[in-house]
Every structure is written in C-alpha cells, then in structure tokens.
Amino acid sequence: MLGKLRKSMAKLPCPESNCLSNHQVASETVHGANLALTQVKCDVCIEENDQLCKCDYVQSMVKGKDVDQQAGADSSFLHAVLNMSGMLIGLGQLSTPYALENGGWASVFLLVGLGVICTYSSHLLGKCLERNPKSQSYADIGENAFGRKGRVLAATFIYLEIFMALVSYTISLHDNLITVFSGTRLKLPGAMLSTSQLITVMAILVAIPSLWLRDLSSISFLSSGGILMSLVIFTSVVCTAIFGGVKTNHSIPVLHVKKIPAISGLYIFSYAGHIVFPNLYKAMKDPSKFTKVSIVSFASVTALYTALAFLGAKLFGPQVNPQITLSLPQHHFVTKIALWATVLTPMTKYALEFAPFAIQLEHNLPDSLSSRMKLIIRGSVGSILLLVILAFALSVPYFEHVLSLTGSLVSVCICMILPCAFYIKLSWPQISKHLLILNLSLIAFGSLLGLLGTISSAKLLIKSLLRAHST
Numbered sequence: 001m002l003g004k005l006r007k008s009m010a011k012l013p014c015p016e017s018n019c020l021s022n023h024q025v026a027s028e029t030v031h032g033a034n035l036a037l038t039q040v041k042c043d044v045c046i047e048e049n050d051q052l053c054k055c056d057y058v059q060s061m062v063k064g065k066d067v068d069q070q071a072g073a074d075s076s077f078l079h080a081v082l083n084m085s086g087m088l089i090g091l092g093q094l095s096t097p098y099a100l101e102n103g104g105w106a107s108v109f110l111l112v113g114l115g116v117i118c119t120y121s122s123h124l125l126g127k128c129l130e131r132n133p134k135s136q137s138y139a140d141i142g143e144n145a146f147g148r149k150g151r152v153l154a155a156t157f158i159y160l161e162i163f164m165a166l167v168s169y170t171i172s173l174h175d176n177l178i179t180v181f182s183g184t185r186l187k188l189p190g191a192m193l194s195t196s197q198l199i200t201v202m203a204i205l206v207a208i209p210s211l212w213l214r215d216l217s218s219i220s221f222l223s224s225g226g227i228l229m230s231l232v233i234f235t236s237v238v239c240t241a242i243f244g245g246v247k248t249n250h251s252i253p254v255l256h257v258k259k260i261p262a263i264s265g266l267y268i269f270s271y272a273g274h275i276v277f278p279n280l281y282k283a284m285k286d287p288s289k290f291t292k293v294s295i296v297s298f299a300s301v302t303a304l305y306t307a308l309a310f311l312g313a314k315l316f317g318p319q320v321n322p323q324i325t326l327s328l329p330q331h332h333f334v335t336k337i338a339l340w341a342t343v344l345t346p347m348t349k350y351a352l353e354f355a356p357f358a359i360q361l362e363h364n365l366p367d368s369l370s371s372r373m374k375l376i377i378r379g380s381v382g383s384i385l386l387l388v389i390l391a392f393a394l395s396v397p398y399f400e401h402v403l404s405l406t407g408s409l410v411s412v413c414i415c416m417i418l419p420c421a422f423y424i425k426l427s428w429p430q431i432s433k434h435l436l437i438l439n440l441s442l443i444a445f446g447s448l449l450g451l452l453g454t455i456s457s458a459k460l461l462i463k464s465l466l467r468a469h470s471t
Helices: 077-088 091-103 106-132 137-181 195-212 219-243 256-269 273-281 287-319 333-364 371-395 401-429 435-469
Strands: 031-034 058-062 063-068
Touching: 091 106, 091 137, 091 219, 091 256, 091 287, 091 371, 091 401, 106 137, 106 256, 106 273, 106 287, 106 401, 106 435, 137 195, 137 273, 137 333, 137 371, 137 401, 195 256, 195 371, 219 287, 219 333, 219 435, 256 401, 273 287, 273 371, 273 401, 333 371, 333 401
Parallel strands: none
Antiparallel strands: 058 063
C-alpha cells in the first residue's frame, strides 16, 4: 500500500472555496508499499490571482448545485493499465519471497486468490461509480452508500493506511540505508541513537522541506518510478540467479498452516490500491473498459509477484529477508541500484502521501488566515507528523510485522470488505440472490482473514518488541 496508502483519494476540497479540487493519478507503486503507499498525486491548488487550478476532474459549486466537468478524461486503455499496475506494485513486492517461504509454496494459491478477489472488488467500485456518476472518490462512494457515516468510515481507513504505509516506508528506508552505508560510523553527542538511526533521521530531515510545497507538480513525476523500481528489483533477482553464483537449489516447504494468517496480511497489502481506483475510472476516455483494465493490471502484477516470490524463495530459502533487496549479494552493481531505488522511493513519497491530508487541513482553516499563515500551519503539522512517523518506525523496526498488520487491519477492509458492502447497499434491492451471497461471502472471508491476520501479526510484533527489550 506506503499508500500503495496513499492516496486520499477521497475527494478532498481545495484550500479556498474558489479553488477547485485537483486530483491527478500517479503511477506509484505504495501499496508502495504500497503503500505502498500506492497513489494520487494532488497538485495542491494555488491561491494566486483567483486563478482556478488545472485538473483532470473539476467539481465546482455553482449556485448551490453540483456541476461536474470531466475536463481531461483522456486516459487510454494502456495508460490506465500502466497507472493501475504502478499503483499496485510497491512495498508488497519486497516481501513476497519471504511470505512464500514462510507460508509454503501452496500459499501461492492464496496470493492468486486474493488477486482475483481484489480484481472483482475493483470491478465493484467501477459499478458503484457507474450508478452514481457524480462520485469522484472512494469516500464519495462510501457516502453514497451509507451517508455521512460511510464517508467518515472510508476516510478513516484511508488516512490510517497512509499513516501505516508511511511507517513501513520509513522502516524500509532505515533497513536499506544500513546496507547502503555499511561501514559508516556516526555519533551525535548526547543522542542515544545508533549510526543507522542517525542516518535515517538525516534522510527524514532532508525530506521535510518537501512537505512545505503547495504545488507538488514539480516533484510528482518522481512517484512514477514504481514500475521502474519493480523492474530493477526483479532484474536484480534474475541477475543474481544467473550471474551471482547463487543457485536456486533451496526447497520450498509445501504449507505452513500456522503462518498463513500472518503472511495473508503481506499478500493483501500487495494489492492495496483501491482508494485511488475511482480517480483512475474518472480519468479514462472509456470508463466501460475499467473492468478489463483491472483484469489486465491485476493479472500482470500477480504474475510478477508469483515469479518474484518463487525465484527469491528458491535462491535464499529460509534465510530470505523480509525485503528481498537485503538478501541480494551486496557487491553486485545491479544490487546497489536496487538498494538505492528502495532508499529513494520513500524519500519521494512523503510529500505526495501527505498531500490529501494537507489539502483537507488547509480547507478547514479559517478563511481569515492569510495564505502564508496557512502554509506555515500546513508545513508545521506535516513536519511534526513525519517526525512522529519516524519515531514509530525507529521504535518498531520490524518491517514484515508492521506490513502484515497494515494489510490485515486496514488493506483487507479497503480492498475487500468495503467495496462489497458499498455495492450491496447501492444495488439494493435490485441485486440478485447469487451476487448477494457472493458479496456477503467475501465480506465474511475478508473479515475472518483480517481478524486472524491482525491477531497473528500483532502477536509477532509484540514478541519481537519484548525480545528486543529483554536483550
């Protein structure tokens, strides 16, 4: 999701009433992350000379009536596939070899099955948007289905996923910085921080100024490197198998039933991206092809995850790291590229991930405040939140457990449970009996998977923390 989270994807108003909302689809990757993140690049509206923002979807209030304009809905089928694939590919891909090794090769059926379910739930979101053309975002769908409570529920999960994905991104940043700067020794007088922690703090301090930007269009292109990063990582693993002197001779266990709940969170996080799918739908020239876009995108991403999972597990066996980049031979040039790609990705995500929250914050500030004062408040709050995320990441540096918890607690709701619930409510009473049973079954399955996964990953996280404090 570091979202693959990412994404407020709720239609958020711009800072001023005369400034129209601007949401531009980004080719992330966050569920990565996804989180993953996974994502929406919000080019924040600028209050200059009362000019309106240039955006793909403009929704203004004219004399109390909604006026929808689809200016710039020109995304082709291929473009939509690339965008959706880019949103899905994120932090989740780093952990698929680890998940397969721990769950057993039979767990690949769970990976593929979740991909099929998430494809279906993506289709449901398209149907919800088709029924309510004025809906612009995931939160709009929630409001159409369950009123104000539905919007609040959707927004809560959206911001929770963003927060937890950014924590995962920061943990990944910390872990990979240790490898990139191995051998480096730093010490700050009076600070009880290790070298790796100090380097991570420095990296976050470098990223903080980006939170003060109001117009993110100048850096939004950086988030389009998700697919490129994925290809770099996959190429690194393939090169390791071919030229790295590491043989693919490790046997993968058939199935570890007890570990399935924990790894299910890793798998579901890999498909986190649904909160921006409404933006993708609205960006398409022909929204009727949205389901086909979902099928092609999820099939491609699932094939990539499956290949990477088997290759990584066969190469490194039980020693495979929760982040595959950390298992690669460090002296290889292509590994260094993969490591730097994994380091730089979180650095470019913070401002883009914070944008939805920042826009909402500015909108809620009193109109009497000057534009400069709003910018100061926005930047200060964003900086404080990023430091809080840094503190969480350094306090709980267990990438696989945090990512699994994010997937089981948040992503399963956004990707499976809520889309089915929204569709049932909006389609009632026209929904057929078979569809009703199917969607209720998916809600039950998602709830069970999320509950078991949350309990399992939370227990593992607590055990890791207790073990660390006891040593």
